Amino acid sequence: MTPSPRLNGRGRAALDTWLAQTNAANLTPALFVGVASKDDVLYFNCAGDKVLNQPENGQVNEDTVIEMWSMTKLVTSLACLQLKERGLVSYDDPALIERLLPDLCAQPILLGYDGDTPKYTPRTEPITLRRLLTHTVGQAYGNRAQLRWEKENLAVPWKDPGSTTESFITPLNIQPGSSFVYGLGIDWAGILLERITGLTLDEYFRKHIWEPIGVKSMTFFPTPEIKARLMQMCTRTREGELVHTRKLRPVKDMVPADIKQQAGGGGLLGTAREYITFLQAVLRCKEEDGLVSRAGFRELFTDSLPPDQEERDCHKALGAFLKFRGYPEEQYTSGRAVGYSPGLCLNLANSVNGRKAGSGFWFGAARSEYWIDPASGLIGLCVTQLMNDYETIWSDVYSSYERTVYDAVEGVDEARL
Structure with a gap:
């Protein structure tokens, strides 16, 4: 007990x-x-x-x-777990994501810029709900190249209150599964939930999370x-x-x-x-x-997270993110004693x-x-x-x-x- x-x-x-x-x-x-x-x-x-x-x-x-902000992420993740337990989604089925999030799956990987020209490479690894929820899908909130791409290509950035689903359609930054990259994955998990249930996130949260536990003021x-x-x-x-x-x-x-698209990652x-x-x-x-x-x-x-190997560094990258965020303990910031x-x-x-x-x-x-x-x-x-x-x-x-x-x-x- x-x-x-x-x-x-x-x-x-x-x-x-x-x-x-x-x-x-x-x-x-x-x-x-x-x-x-x-x-x-x-x-x-x-x-x-x-x-x-x-x-x-x-x-x-x-x-x-x-x-x-990102306290929202656990709520969206728990809602996705509810869908999994109802047999509506699988964490590890790339066909589900290809079918329901084709707009995300069509995105290449942005390698950077050569002068004013963005350089891309095709995605070769699958996107799964698990990778969306663990920040290993590779779609960053914004490294330097990503921020430039968003400025040049998005009419309304994802962080804007008037953002639409299209605002979240940005390139990936790494091959899915190869590293931890904090970003838009859980926002896409929220979009997936909306497409499966036919409910907005606010409606789903109210019915399946807030009302059962007596929470009244949480809202987008x-x-x-x-x-x-x-x-x-x-x-x-x-x-x-x-x-x-x-x-x-x-x-x-x-x-x-x-509020056009409710943001499961931070709204x-x-x-x-x-x-x-x-x-x-x-x-x-x-x-x-x-x-x-x-x-x-x-x-x-x-x-x-998959074990760190020569071609993967998910735990190490997570530790580096925690160090950037100000966490003081080396056992965590090194990635040795953290997971996701x-x-x-x-x-x-x-x-x-x-x-x-x-x-x-x-x-x-x-x-x-x-x-x-x-x-x-x-x-x-x-x-x-x-x-x-x-x-x-x-x-x-x-x-x-x-x-x-x-x-x-x-x-x-x-x-x-």
């Missing part, structure tokens, strides 16, 4: 102190932090200005909406009510100053009609508190069928900050991090709204939060390093 983590008064005080000190130090914009077991929210708190340096506009609370649509509850997005300048930004997506100026808006409810529902599947089966849960926590399932990045060894081997985690672009630790029976979440953190400040904040959590919570002592 999964352990039953507990939080006593001393542990709660430690987390309160951590949040108060971090907020007072102005290291980040407003913070939301949470700790939960599969059945109980052990701790949830938040602190800071809803609009940076404008306290007159109020403080964040559990109803404050955030841009979730920036309604007036959602915008009224939205926290202001921030960035950190190279000089270290926190400032407001509209970078990537001006949600405050959008209306629901702007959700919702609250940190309700995301914890979602993570709890996932963790409960370890011991009882729920959103997915117990077997499906095991699949979410099993490495799906069809839904989660996996810690394959214990972390010095407390997380146990077998944990799954990911994040959103605006510095919104979460983990599920099945061995400890523990969920953690640490969220802000901060784009382009040029320093290691956020990774230090997040690491210290994780360590504080594991020091504060009872019932996981036996697994500490």
Whole structure:
């Protein structure tokens, strides 16, 4: 049985102190932090200005909406797992992708540019749903050549609120299966789901995920009510100053009609508190069928990347991406102790900050991090709204939060390093 983590008064005080000190130090914009077991929210708190340096506009609370960005990916991946368990898809059937995503399958591999001429090579490896979900399909969010190609060829880029399905039709950057390349794969998995079910992602999520677990505010649509509850997005300048930004997506100026293609890789808006409810529902599947089966849960926590060999470097490339993202531990950034399932990045060894081997985690672009630790029976979440953190400040904040959590919570002592 999964352990039953507990939080006593001393542990709660430690987390309160951590949040108060971090907020007072102005290291980040407003913070939301949470700790939960599969059945109980052990701790949830938040602190800071809803609009940076404008306290007159109020403080964040559990109803404050955030841009979730890639926190969306686990929801889309879990929805695809539901389809798999219903026999509607296979993770490893290239014919399924050829039939339902011919627009993606027609794309060549962009090698780069010779002057003003793009250079391509044909795709020779199959595209599968597993490769879409594990970022091994090879379609990047944007290396230098890819960004140039998008600027020259896409009328509406995929990151634009008015993006259509055609906005996601970009070349691949590697042969599928040869490396980990963070990108649009899960957006295409969402398009696949829509084509199979005849539902939009928002409709499918509401029917098969949100309503069964009592989540009410998760949406792709920036309604007036959602915008009224939205926290202001921030960035950190190279000089270290926190400032407001509209970078990537001006949600405050959008209306629901702007959303042409719902982005399974990064389009959700919702609250940190309700995301914890979602993570709890996932963790409960370890011991009882729920959103997915117990077997499906095991699949979410099993490495799906092929072993690194001379022609493949998926684990090494994943480690390099985590290093770029600010993760501090060499066992992970080298690729030695990380993997990726069809839904989660996996810690394959214990972390010095407390997380146990077998944990799954990911994040959103605006510095919104979460983990599920099945061995400890523990969920953690640490969220802000901060784009382009040029320093290691956020990774230090997040690491210290994780360590504080594991020091504060009872019932996981036996697994500490």
